[in-house]
Amino acid sequence: MNNGSMANFICELRKSKNMTQRQLGEKLNITDKAVSKWERGLGYPDVSILSSLAEVLGVTVNELLNGERSVALPLEANALIETTLQYANKVTFNKKESVKFVAKIAITVTCLLGIFVCMICDMAISGAFTWSLYPISAISFSWLIIIPLFQLKKNNVCMSLVSLSVFIIPFLFILNKIIGGTKFMLPLGIPVSLIAIAYMWTIYILASIKNSAKWNMAAISILLGIPVSLIINYIVAKFTNQPIINVWNILSWGIQVVLSIVLFFIGKKQEF
Structure with a gap:
């Protein structure tokens, strides 16, 4: 060859x-x-x-x-090549599956270990489950989001987003219950979380569009972050009496615009 x-x-x-x-x-x-x-x-x-x-x-x-057409080989040689390639594909697939399995086990064991340590320390210090409920709920929530990335062969990112979309509201309710109920947690946390999830789904859909310029999709995703942050600022301002727009917002939006323009230009250059 x-x-x-x-x-x-x-x-x-x-x-x-x-x-x-x-x-x-x-x-x-x-x-x-x-x-x-x-x-x-x-x-x-x-x-x-x-x-x-x-x-x-x-x-x-x-x-x-x-590296050329019509290279005649005996039928047995062609069959051998195809068999070898199929074997190589199978070996590669098995290696990937083994890595994913080890990653799932490592993540699960780490999460369980973290939960166990928090419970033991909390019981030893407080004599009951108090502060440990925060890290336990956070670790459990994180596990539900991360595991789909390794569990599925296809659409693993999609399923991770589905898991995030399904469990984020119950997670906020659990946190609110642990805290003892506040006037900010659910009224502020739920709409902000839903907007953030909608933004992530938008990015995922843009990235999944076939035959699209990935650089342009990345630029659009960054630009969409500007109205998303503006909406979140508006929601937060209603509860905190803070201004909707400040100097840091303007600076970050300016950086996002510049970065988007650079990505658009890179995308145009890649086309030629």
Whole structure:
């Protein structure tokens, strides 16, 4: 397998299909920088995506590896290549699943350990569960949000957001109950939390749009943070009698605008 011929072959096939490096990368769930490295002969495609890359480019894996079309090999050799790739894909998948399993166990054990330590210290100091209820509820809430990221093979971020959306209000009610009830916790916490969650869902949807310029989506997400923070400031001002807009708000919004403009320009540059 010649790295130079393979690099040129991938570049020619991509251009013949009128695809940019970014578009090819999106089809394979990789970055355009990775595609650029292949085409410059600075690296090889990972074995786990060779089959998908060959399918997108309209060639066989054998042709892709050899860097040219119509390379005739005995049927047994082709079958061996496909079997080897399937095995490599399976090994890669199993490794990823093992890492995810270890991560879930480590996170769960750490959370349980934290809860246990808080309970023991609280009982030893106060003789009852008092301050420990705060970290216990916070740790439990965090576990419910983090675990979906490792639990599912697909849409794990979506399920983590679903978990956050479902449990945030009960979490606030529990905190309010532990505190003993205040006039600020629920009236202020619920609307602010719902606005923040809506903003996160918006970012997730923008990031999930296929065939979209990711730099532009990132710029839009940052700009959307300005009206979101303004709404939150308005809600907080109703309870605290503080001004809705201050110098720090103006400064942070200015930085967000500048950053968004920079991202838009980067996105435009990537198109060419």
